[in-house]
Amino acid sequence: MRPSGIMAVRHGESEANLAYRLAGDRPLVYERGDDEVTLTELGRTQAAALGGMLAALPEDEAPELVCCSPYRRALDTWEIAGREWGARPPVIVDDRLRDQEPGEFAGLNLAALRERFPGELARREAEGPYAYRPPGGESLADVTVRLRDFLADDLGGRADGRRLLIVAHDSVVLGLRHVLGGRPDTELAEVLAFAPVLNGSVSVWRAGELVRFNDVTHLAS
Numbered sequence: 410m411r412p413s414g415i416m417a418v419r420h421g422e423s424e425a426n427l428a429y430r431l432a433g434d435r436p437l438v439y440e441r442g443d444d445e446v447t448l449t450e451l452g453r454t455q456a457a458a459l460g461g462m463l464a465a466l467p468e469d470e471a472p473e474l475v476c477c478s479p480y481r482r483a484l485d486t487w488e489i490a491g492r493e494w495g496a497r498p499p500v501i502v503d504d505r506l507r508d509q510e511p512g513e514f515a516g517l518n519l520a521a522l523r524e525r526f527p528g529e530l531a532r533r534e535a536e537g538p539y540a541y542r543p544p545g546g547e548s549l550a551d552v553t554v555r556l557r558d559f560l561a562d563d564l565g566g567r568a569d570g571r572r573l574l575i576v577a578h579d580s581v582v583l584g585l586r587h588v589l590g591g592r593p594d595t596e597l598a599e600v601l602a603f604a605p606v607l608n609g610s611v612s613v614w615r616a617g618e619l620v621r622f623n624d625v626t627h628l629a630s
Contacts, residue, residue: 411560412573414615416472417582418459420486421452422608429518436521443515444480455609455628456486460493462627472574474499478506487576501564505555509580512546539598550597553584579606589614
């Protein structure tokens with residue numbers, strides 16, 4: 410039996426998100442490891458707003474179990490949100506919720522990729538971004554494989570019939586939309602129409618049905 414409901418959150422704005430945005434079309438190599446990137450001030454504000462939204466939920470909608478990516482920006486998002494919420498449900502840190510692994514592309518924005526890996530970008534264009542696997546990294550299809558495994562094992566029974574909060578990354582939220590939608594993998598590319606998944610956004614499934622996706626209304630309050 411799967412969780413009775415899933416709320417999936419993308420972490421708040423990270424320092425890498427900000428650095429890439431400020432770089433624009435200029436090549437950038439972000440040196441900090443992907444698992445070590447922390448939140449910006451805006452990201453911390455977004456995480457606190459998430460906690461306020463959780464605190465306002467009716468008791469029968471509030472998460473009963475939290476599963477978090479092991480990456481720093483996701484852990485920090487949960488720590489701030491949980492403190493703002495004031496509740497302390499059990500927390501599981503699960504490596505299967507990590508971000509899509511970039512391999513040799515780690516730290517490079519698109520402009521830097523064009524300079525260093527022009528042939529690889531052509532291959533990505535030919536294969537499609539959902540199927541393309543960078544050298545030493547993962548495709549979005551690879552991410553969905555580990556998400557299926559995450560959902561199938563029921564976390565040792567701990568998620569059975571409970572409301573689950575997942576704090577992770579854009580690739581994880583997109584992968585969940587595909588997996589929970591029960592679509593065949595031949596249609597995986599279609600999920601990219603729902604990108605980008607915004608920082609601090611909330612997506613909700615109840616009884617397997619999508620209720621809302623990429624919702625950031627709580628960040629405007």
